[in-house]
Amino acid sequence: MSATSQSPVVTVERGLTAAEVRQRVADGKTNDVPARASRSIGEIVRANVLTRFNAIIGALFVMILIVGPLKQGLFGLVIVVNTAIGIFQELRAKRTLERLAIVGEAKPRVRRDGETVEIPVNQVVLDDIIELGPGDKVVVDGAIVAADSLEIDESLLTGESDPMVKHDADAVMSGSFVVAGTGAYRATKVGRDAYAAKLAEEASKFTLVHSELRSGIDRILRFITWLLFPAGALIIYSQLTVKNQSVPDALRGMVAALVPMVPEGLVLLTSIAFAVGVIRLGRRSCLVQELPAIEGLARVDVVCADKTGTLTENGMRLSEVRTLNQDGADVGAVLAAVAGTDPRPNASMLAIAEAYPNGPNEPDGPGWRTTAIAPFSSARKWSGASFDQHGNWILGAPDMLLPADSPELATAVEAGAQGLRVLLLARSARPVDDPATATDVTPVALVVLEQRVRADAGDTLRYFAEQDVAVKVISGDNAVSVGAVAGTLGLAGADRPVDARELPEDQAELAGVLAERTVFGRVTPAQKRDMVGALQSRGHTVAMTGDGVNDVLALKDAQIGVAMGSGSPATRAVAQIVLLDNKFATLPYVVAEGRRVIGNIERVANLFLTKTVYSVLLAVLIGIVRLPFPFRPLHLTLIGALTIGIPSFFLALAPNTERARHGFVPRVMRMAVPAGVVAAVATFVTYWLSHVVDGTTTQAQDTTAAVVTLYLVAAWAMAIVARPYVWWKIALIAAMFAGFLLALFLPLGRRFFELDISHAGSMATAVGAGAVAVAVMEIGWWLDGWFRHEKRRLLG
Incomplete structure (x- = not known):
């Protein structure tokens, strides 16, 4: 459209007066949108306390309080402490997210009393005049009052691929963004009445859902819940019908059998790992707008980087x-x-x-x-x-x-x-x-x-090369110029840049070109989106970085969108991760954090599910032969703390650079089921030989033999999961072993945990059965690596 003056047309509107703004605030006509990126304190507490597994453990704890002694209910205190840690970490993550969200929030330019001011989105009121320029996001619904060659992309809302040219009185929808021109619009719908507000409310919550990791854990937990009923019923029946077994002893045995079946710490440690990841990234001025992005980054194998603002x-x-x-x-x-x-x-x-x-x-x-x-x-x-x-x-x-x-x-x-x-x-x-x-x-x-x-761009590209992450430079600039810049940074393939105007439109052919070439110039916004889709069609997990309005569509389609803090409001709005310090060099730390979180959650999942498998199988075996359950709750609390509880806390927060792969559930079960079966069979055989075959032992000696065997096998499973070893892992394993020896050999430890090591025959049986089980697990671990062509290492 032609301009009749030299000044931008948006200056025609003076906007609301201060008095009019106050009146609208008093009338509740404000853009009262949900706080971004966090749950309320009440929701955090409820999510960590009111779980089905905490309810099961709580009921069993109450049962122990009734039949006594109180020390057998030590498992209940562990749950309380762990839940408190989970709440504390998530509250820390909530504060970190909210602080960073405020820093990274795009502020619309609003005319008030004839002056243009930047205000937070939630301070926009009905009838405000909001200015628009390239890259600006439309924050509330409205009607155009001034337009100068104004083009708005509504594809994220309507699916319409071409930008819409806007004229006076045309409607605009929140969630769209400006691709060209300038203008202004009057806010006609604010708060939850706006078109995209409901979507934003759902998308902005602090959430751990919609990820392979979480869905996999939920699937496992649902299966375990169904297992609890038949296994629990069998052990309850068997313990109440065992001869010469008092009702309190039967109840204590039942509780001891049921408590370790519940992997209560798995969900807790998953939440802690994600929360600590958010906090660590926050210290590097990295805003994680969607928590599953941490998981996605762990699986990234292609990074598409814009040149300007990135390299x-x-x-x-x-x-x-x-x-x-x-x-x-x-x-x-x-x-x-x-x-x-x-x-x-x-x-x-x-x-x-x-x-x-x-x-x-x-x-x-x-x-x-x-x-x-x-x-x-x-x-x-x-x-x-x-x-x-x-x-x-x-x-x-x-x-x-x-x-x-x-x-x-x-x-x-x-x-x-x-x-x-x-x-x-x-x-x-x-x-x-x-x-x-x-x-x-x-x-x-x-x-x-x-x-x-950027001074740090070369180091960043080298990091990705070392981690087997391909980098594709996709820019709207001249291809030769882009190749020259990438070449100075040592990017492989930069000497063969591709002009995007020569790229094929067919997705399969485009994917073939992308597999062979690295640098692309003269790429249009639509082509950027097509290129991301072509890479995904080949099974790649794609991260897209950018800062301009031309990157928005590709950022939205990529599994992980990474925007620069100085980028346009539209790019920051659609990205899952915002680098508030505008440093491309921060991205390796973000990827490494994702790998650390996901890899370590998989490790600790192996431990928790191994415990569940051996607990269920032991309950079934004991229930079938109708023997007194060999353990009291206190014994399994000791074994669980030294082989799972304490080690998993450290392993969940340890460094881990291995790229995450798909297939979380099969991989975890591949380790947990065999290890759990071996542990259960070895423990049952030890208990059977000591209690039934020998016949000269006391119940305390039988129990001690079973405790020793189960600890040896569970500890070796923990040692396998901890590989490859570094000094602190070796120290952790040694400390856990020392703790068990203290409980076993110190008189105070034996009295408290009700252990008796005086029968040499049962102790020899326990150690022998444990050694055989350990050998079976070790051979199985190496054979599994050989069969799957996975390189296994003992030392890091």
């Missing part, structure tokens, strides 16, 4: 202006005029405006009257302005405006090959708001801009 810094500097045709135009005045007409300049235009500050609106400017403006568009790669008496001027990508055989284009390509950004200043015979204005242009000058490469 290079946002800021640019004008290097030189090369005049091509002496047509009498004052190139400096033209550049100043074009730059001065852009109310929301990008990095290139800012560099030009810095070099030529006297635009048409400045007191010392040329005083040219603007008759039409064409804002920059990522799709067409140029912007321009028409001036009364001074012609029509276009500033954009040379390869988009000049024919392939143009000598001026050859000059531009030569400069771009040095990693410089080159723009063409050209005169057009048509006004810039004419759709055909770019088809007939006369080149006047080349504007050469220097881009500052």
Whole structure:
């Protein structure tokens, strides 16, 4: 649309007065949207306390309180302490998320009393006049009151792929974003009445759902819940019908059998691992807007990175202006005029405006009257302005405006090959708001801009190469220029850049090109999205980084969208992770944190589910032969604490750089089921030989023999899960073994845990059965690695 003045049209509206704002606040007409990224304190407490497994453990704890002695209910106190730790860690994560969300929140520009002010989204009120520029997100529903070549992308809401040109009185929906032009709109629906508010409320919650890890754990827990009923019923029946067994002893045996079946610590440690991950990333100014993003990052094997703002810094500097045709135009005045007409300049235009500050609106400017403006568009790669008496001027990508055989284009390509950004200043015979204005242009000058490469970009690319993560540089800039920048950073394949205009449209063919090439230039926003989809079609887990409005669609489609803190509000809104410090070098730490969290959760899941398997199988075996259950709750609390509880807490927070893979449930069960079966059979055989075959032992001696065997096997399972070993893991395993020896050999420990090691025969049986079981587990672990072609290591 043509402009009739040199000032942006958004200044026509003065906006609400302070009194009108106060009145709307008093009337409740505010944008009262849910707090982003966190649950309430009450929800956190309920989620950690009111669980089905805590209810089961609590009921069993009450039973022990009734029949006594109190020390047999030590497992109940462990649950209380662990739950308290979980609540504390999640509250810390909540505070971290809320603090970072406030820092990273996009603030709309609102007109109040004739002044433009930035305010938080929740302070927008009904009838506010909100300004729009490229990359801005529409925060509430409204109606356009001013538009200057305004184009809004509503694809994330409606599925319409093409940007919509907006005019006065047109409706805009919250959740859409500006791709070109400027304007302003009046807020007509705020708060929960807005179109996208309900979606935002659901998407912004502090949640651990919708991930393979969580769904896998939930599936396992549902299966275990169903197992509890028949196994529990069998052990209850058997204990109450064992001869010479008192009712209190039968109840204590029943509780001892049921308590270890419940993997109560697995969910807790999962929550703690995620929460600690959020806190660690928060210390690096990284906002995790969706917690499953941590899991997704652990599985990333392709990173698609935009050049500008990722490999290079946002800021640019004008290097030189090369005049091509002496047509009498004052190139400096033209550049100043074009730059001065852009109310929301990008990095290139800012560099030009810095070099030529006297635009048409400045007191010392040329005083040219603007008759039409064409804002920059990522799709067409140029912007321009028409001036009364001074012609029509276009500033954009040379390869988009000049024919392939143009000598001026050859000059531009030569400069771009040095990693410089080159723009063409050209005169057009048509006004810039004419759709055909770019088809007939006369080149006047080349504007050469220097881009500052990020100092840490090279190290970041090398890290990804070492971790077998492929990096694809996808940029809207000239392909040769992008390749030159990537080449200086040592990126493999940078010497063979691809012009995206030559890419095939077929997804399968596009995926083939992406598999072979690394650097792509002149990529349109739609192509970025297609490229992400093509990579995903080959089974890749894709992370997309970007900061511009042209990255929004690809960020949304990638499994993990990573936005820079200085990026457009639209990119920050759709990304799962925001790097508030704008450092590409933070991304390796984010990926490493994801791997640490997921890899360690898988490790501790092995331990908890091994315990569940051996507990269920022992209950079944004991119930079938109708013997007194060999353990009291206190014995299994001791074994669980030294082989699972304490070690898993450290293992869940340990470093882990292995890339996560799909198939969480089969992998965990592949370890837990055999290990649990071996532990249960070895323990049952020891107890049977001591209690039935020998016949000269007391119940305490039989129990002690079973405790020793079960500890040896469970401890070895913990030692296998902890591999590969480093010094602190060896120290942890040694400390757990020492703790068991103290309980077994110190008189105080034996009295408290009711152990009797005086029968040499039963102790020899226990150690022998444990040694055989350990050997079976060790051989099985190595054979499983050989069969699956997985490299197994003892030392890290």
